[in-house]
Amino acid sequence: MESFNLWYGKHREACTCGSEHHLAVTERFEIGDEAFLLLRSFLSEKNYKNVLLVYDENTWEVAGAKVFSLLNGSGFHVKGSKIPANNQGDVIANEESIVHALLAASEETEVFIAVGAGTIHDITRFVSYKMGLPFISVPTAPSVDGFNSKGAPIVVRKKKVTFQTHAPVGLFADTKVLCNAPQEMVAAGFGDMLGKYTSLADWRFGHLTGGEPYCEAAAKMTEEALEACIGHARLIAEKNEKGIIELMNALIMSGLAMSLFGHSHPASGGEHHLSHYWEMKFLEEDRKQLLHGEKVGVSCALIADFYKEEKEKLLEASSEDAAKQIEKILAWIPEGNVLRKYLKQIGGSATLEDIGIEESLINESLASAHSIRDRKTMLRYLNESKMRTV
Numbered sequence: 297m298e299s300f301n302l303w304y305g306k307h308r309e310a311c312t313c314g315s316e317h318h319l320a321v322t323e324r325f326e327i328g329d330e331a332f333l334l335l336r337s338f339l340s341e342k343n344y345k346n347v348l349l350v351y352d353e354n355t356w357e358v359a360g361a362k363v364f365s366l367l368n369g370s371g372f373h374v375k376g377s378k379i380p381a382n383n384q385g386d387v388i389a390n391e392e393s394i395v396h397a398l399l400a401a402s403e404e405t406e407v408f409i410a411v412g413a414g415t416i417h418d419i420t421r422f423v424s425y426k427m428g429l430p431f432i433s434v435p436t437a438p439s440v441d442g443f444n445s446k447g448a449p450i451v452v453r454k455k456k457v458t459f460q461t462h463a464p465v466g467l468f469a470d471t472k473v474l475c476n477a478p479q480e481m482v483a484a485g486f487g488d489m490l491g492k493y494t495s496l497a498d499w500r501f502g503h504l505t506g507g508e509p510y511c512e513a514a515a516k517m518t519e520e521a522l523e524a525c526i527g528h529a530r531l532i533a534e535k536n537e538k539g540i541i542e543l544m545n546a547l548i549m550s551g552l553a554m555s556l557f558g559h560s561h562p563a564s565g566g567e568h569h570l571s572h573y574w575e576m577k578f579l580e581e582d583r584k585q586l587l588h589g590e591k592v593g594v595s596c597a598l599i600a601d602f603y604k605e606e607k608e609k610l611l612e613a614s615s616e617d618a619a620k621q622i623e624k625i626l627a628w629i630p631e632g633n634v635l636r637k638y639l640k641q642i643g644g645s646a647t648l649e650d651i652g653i654e655e656s657l658i659n660e661s662l663a664s665a666h667s668i669r670d671r672k673t674m675l676r677y678l679n680e681s682k683m684r685t686v
């Protein structure tokens with residue numbers, strides 16, 4: 297996937313945002329039919345012999361077993377760590393899972409391989425970072441944009457905390473595995489991308505009104521990835537190979553934009569804060585978890601309408617010039633029902649009823665979710681201006 301490195305080469309020198317972007321550590325991106333063979337040669341090139349695979353019951357079935365036997369039969373010393381599900385049947389990136397992966401590692405371990413979706417990546421990313429070892433990403437579904445980012449959201453004592461760790465040294469995704477992913481995971485990946493409408497809007501608003509650091513190149517990169525997804529919605533819905541590759545590329549682009557910028561601003565705004573809030577509530581109440589992107593898609597549609605309804609308040613405290621720009625930012629976000637139509641088209645959850653978020657939780661999260669991160673989103677602005685007028 298040369299295009300990512302080319303993009304970086306083009307923008308690194310020329311970036312106008314004022315900050316120096318650090319070279320992403322991901323040396324190789326391979327999406328295709330031969331990804332696992334290329335993974336094997338990559339390990340040889342890097343001279344990694346002792347490998348620890350991290351997976352769960354499902355991802356072992358779809359890819360783990362294949363990678364394990366391919367490497368084991370080629371002279372590598374492969375160990376595995378199968379992360380168990382909790383009583384609700386969910387694999388969670390929490391203390392227990394982290395210790396589970398740590399126990400499988402040994403002094404000989406040289407590299408970790410995450411075989412799975414977002415959660416398996418978060419566990420592997422965190423543990424490998426703490427052990428000072430690299431990790432390789434093997435995504436089993438195009439379900440989230442975090443494969444190649446640095447952030448590891450970990451549940452600590454039932455609270456979700458994001459740690460800045462490291463990006464994988466390589467990403468190897470087999471197209472057949474991705475195309476066979478369940479429809480709801482494809483829809484979740486699309487939902488995570490759809491969330492960029494409000495995350496980018498929040499970022500631009502926060503930069504304009506609250507002095508948040510901003511990089512137009514990282515924003516553009518994320519916006520282009522979003523547009524590619526919208527442009528291929530039909531092919532993605534059909535799980536056509538081209539559509540799935542477009543979605544995976546978009547998720548990687550979004551992860552890369554975060555990686556280059558050094559923070560999650562391009563890809564995470566009020567819609568992610570709502571989603572994190574719901575997730576923590578579900579954890580507290582021992583409810584079965586929803587897919588990350590599933591929540592983000594639905595919360596994006598909710599918050600899109602909320603921001604538009606509160607337009608007057610968002611404009612009132614700004615200078616005339618800034619107000620004009622905020623109007624443009626708001627107009628760029630599609631209406632909630634347009635976003636829900638996209639989600640339905642891909643075959644995912646579209647409404648709050650679909651994902652079982654009750655009225656009281658909607659209201660509670662709209663009033664409090666901004667406090668999850670210290671970020672100047674429109675959600676924060678609206679809640680804090682309410683406090684000022686009380």
Ligand SMILES: [Zn+2]
Pocket residue numbers: 440441488563568588592
């Ligand atoms: Zn996300």
Ligand SMILES: [Zn+2]
Pocket residue numbers: 311312313314315317510511512513514
């Ligand atoms: Zn920049």
